[in-house]
Amino acid sequence: MKVYNTLTRRKEEFIPLEKPLVKMYVCGPTVYDHAHLGHGRTYVAFDLIRRYLEHRNYIVRFVMNFTDIDDKIIDRSKREGVPIEDLTNKYIRSFLEDMEKLGVKGAHVYPRVSEHIEDIIHFIEVLIKKGYAYVSRGGVYFHVKKFKDYGKLSNVKLEEEKIHRVKDPYKKDPADFALWKFAKPGEPSWDSPWGRGRPAWHIECSTMAIKYLGECFDIHGGGSDLIFPHHENEIAQSEAYTGKSPWVKYWIHTGFVTVNEEKMSKSLGNYVTLKEVLKRYDPEVVRLFLLQRHYRSPLEYSEEGLKDTVNTLERLYNTLENIDAILRDAEVKYKLEKVEREVQNTITDLWAKFYSAMDDDFNTPEALKCVFEVSTCVNRYITESNRPNRSTLLLARDFFMTFGEIFGIFRRYYEGTGEDERFKHLVDILVHIRNKLRRERNYPLADEIREELKKIGIQLEDTPKGTIWKRMV
RNA sequence: GCCAGGGUAGUCUAGUCUGGCGAGGCGGCGGACUGCAGAUCCGCUUUAGGAGGGUUCAAAUCCCUCCCCUGGCUCCA
Known part of the structure; x- marks a missing residue:
């Protein structure tokens, strides 16, 4: 160092x-x-x-x-x-x-x-x-x-x-x-x-x-x-x-x-x-x-700079939420495909790069580049993979948690989210019902469920692979 | 005056010590996905280095000259 x-x-x-x-x-x-x-x-x-x-x-x-x-x-x-x-x-x-x-x-x-x-x-x-x-x-x-x-x-x-x-x-x-x-x-x-x-x-x-x-x-x-x-x-x-x-x-x-x-x-x-x-x-x-x-x-202090950072941080939180949302149903795979291995390699390489940036006189801007690259990498993986592997997602999550601990952000993840298993089940039930409504083209009611959940900080997102839910940033 | 540090795309920030395809964020535009919303991805913006010389196969990076900016030399984080 x-x-x-x-x-x-x-x-x-x-x-x-x-x-x-x-x-x-x-x-x-x-x-x-x-x-x-x-x-x-x-x-x-x-x-x-x-x-x-x-x-x-x-x-x-x-x-x-x-x-x-x-x-x-x-x-x-x-x-x-x-x-x-x-x-x-x-x-x-x-x-x-x-x-x-x-x-x-x-x-x-x-x-x-x-x-x-x-x-x-x-x-x-x-x-x-x-x-x-x-x-x-x-x-x-x-x-x-x-x-x-x-x-x-x-x-x-x-x-x-x-x-x-x-x-x-x-x-x-x-x-x-x-x-x-x-x-x-x-x-x-x-x-x-x-x-x-x-x-x-x-x-x-x-x-x-x-x-x-x-x-x-x-x-x-x-x-x-x-x-x-x-x-x-x-x-x-x-x-x-x-x-x-x-x-x-x-x-x-x-x-x-x-x-x-x-x-x-x-x-x-x-x-x-x-x-x-x-x-x-x-x-x-x-x-x-x-x-x-x-x-x-x-x-240089500027209001604009601070506002940019609001978006930057939001993006990082979104990534974390993406990971967590998929993680709820993701299973461990016992054999990795080539893409899968590449994603893991990319993450660990970037993790190492993150450390060498920090080792070089605490070069946080350089270290942050690695964080963003992991972000893009894992988001792409989630978007492209049909059945994301639990272990791979956890690898990415570990990296983000390590980064968060060092930079002193993502505090809400350390302080606990106040959710228990029953709460998660409840959300899943609502998601399930809402999807039935959507299939019946009952959009007003489906949207109402989404709206109401939004009010308590739960955001539903419909993706090609199904509906996921996230904590709102 | 003396000392220290700067000038990189629309914008902010790395890389300079240790020369080797110039990186990341934000913004903007376009596309994919989509009942709507949201998130995400992809592409473009992107042949950017204060100016001029020099060294080198190769310079943002090393050397010289110049221009401009900031800080310290009084209390400061």
Whole structure:
């Protein structure tokens, strides 16, 4: 399996540090507002990666933080007159709700900055002791020049570059960044050996990741906008702290969602919240929409694109329903004809291709091609075969279920359909009666049965080989 | 300015690392099937690669030049 590593700017063979265990940390949101589609994209992408790794028999330990102390949160709380904790709780809840709807599997730990102040203080103390950080009048800073590998992730060069960060007269060097900020009036603050204050942005992730995953781990990810300065600074802090390198083996970054080719962002105001999107579209449509593009490429958001995906997903569900409908009466064959063997070969070949696409840096668009090809293949088989073989249909169904599990769609098939045998019999009885009516050319009554069944989500379809019924999508 | 990533049919998206008949979705049109409905299948749309050079038996893919777009360098998923 190959994974693109931002650190080396190329695909690398994926070999986790401790064989079946994969330790993975993803930068979570700063919780001062509802999440938008861009956030959704990133977390769905990492969810897919996690699911695929699990599918490939890795045990994934997954940590995602919440940044609940930050300038914007403080601003927002002041503006709205809402206590910080109420605000952050509200948006954490909102975020988790959205993720749940999107079918993003939960993290094993969701560390919040506000709950890890002690750890952060200790971390900073070590950095000071080791000579990587200094106390100044504005707070505690990381002295970038001390860390010789600075820039290895984002490719920034300290010498020729005037990395102008937040203007701060108390820094030794403009490239230095804050670890601890002294409190200004009205800001939340905690006691520390250097004075009351609060942790700065980057330190939290280093501290919490190391606390929960250890001094070195496998995957660290987030949106591409975090590469610099956030992740660059995390590396500096963490490797300075542990004295070990590399801190993280694989850095994975997701591309942006764009609107008219511009990055979707709060500041540009061109965003749609996940709540809005999920109100208008089935969560699985949103997921498929996001996974139809490779996770590192920019993804253009458009209403049209989403609508296309509605049809795309419907087609996949139809295929599944076609299989299930035929499966009800299909029997196992004990000898396969040539066509039959070819269909099975095609499916297994495509299944293998599906895996190699996924193995190649989680190439979901390429993997999806295989899914569509299996779809066409099995539909054709159903259309052309006089007596489809149960085993062949099950093979196709297994493939779809595997695909669904990895992509996080077809959820309703896993959650159960709520049908029992008697229900199925009942439908069969109605179908039988209706066909009698049709033979008698009593179409009004036959159509009425079909209409009524449609109302409870059962669709009857008359095919040349007889009537089949499906659950409606 | 520095760094990173792009430009593929009507449209969206793969393939570029590792050169070898350019793939898939959606849309549109036509056909098969059909009491109607629905689903599905088949065919067409389909000699598409930003521009120009070069290397090669062979270039979307490698090299050079140019044009255009986006992102990071201040908070960001």
